């Protein structure tokens with residue numbers, strides 16, 4: 001049976017009630033750090049085709065397009081996509097035309113041909129049981145030499161064993177679900193070379209200290 005958070009209606013509820021604690025109102029500084037590390041390693045974002053799964057209201061997508069990338073930003077919540085479209089409409093025409101929005105379930109599409117896939121609070125939002133599927137979908141979406149860059153919520157294995165979720169509120173485990181270095185390596189290293197994986201230097205101040213990690217992986 002699908003978990004509640006594997007359905008668009010679960011997320012739609014948060015958007016409808018303006019209860020979206022994951023939203024930063026700007027591109028994630030940790031994501032920017034990850035992109036800048038990828039660039040330092042030779043990745044060219046300008047002119048690149050970038051896939052943003054679980055894009056929410058599109059602040060990361062807007063920043064990526066401002067950097068010159070062509071972005072496909074997808075989310076299965078109609079509200080999220082509507083708000084991302086509203087954000088896009090406020091950008092300059094030259095930037096806006098580099099952003100395509102698609103309302104769909106990431107796992108029900110067969111994306112391919114991208115040179116970047118950008119991860120920010122999507123991996124932690126999906127059910128942990130879908131993570132192997134995520135790794136396969138991300139690997140399929142990227143061309144050989146393409147980059148998975150992102151911000152992952154990482155904890156030590158011992159902490160995770162004690163608590164499977166970051167639990168923004170008390171109650172049942174639910175997103176965001178944390179991960180560990182060993183899980184990321186188990187999921188990705190069959191498809192990717194690990195270029196960078198470390199605690200962020202510029203974490204978001206309101207997020208739990210030490211939780212945000214930069215990850216840069218290159219598709220074999």
Ligand SMILES: C[S@@+](CC[C@H](N)C(=O)[O-])C[C@H]1O[C@@H](n2cnc3c(N)ncnc32)[C@H](O)[C@@H]1O
Nearest residue numbers: 011022054055056075076077105106120121125
């Ligand atoms: C925690 S929010 C993060 C949104 C955005 N990345 C941000 O940081 O503002 C997770 C997003 O993933 C979307 N989502 C979850 N599962 C999805 C799926 N299978 N396909 C597409 N979008 C999904 C939700 O609708 C929600 O907008």
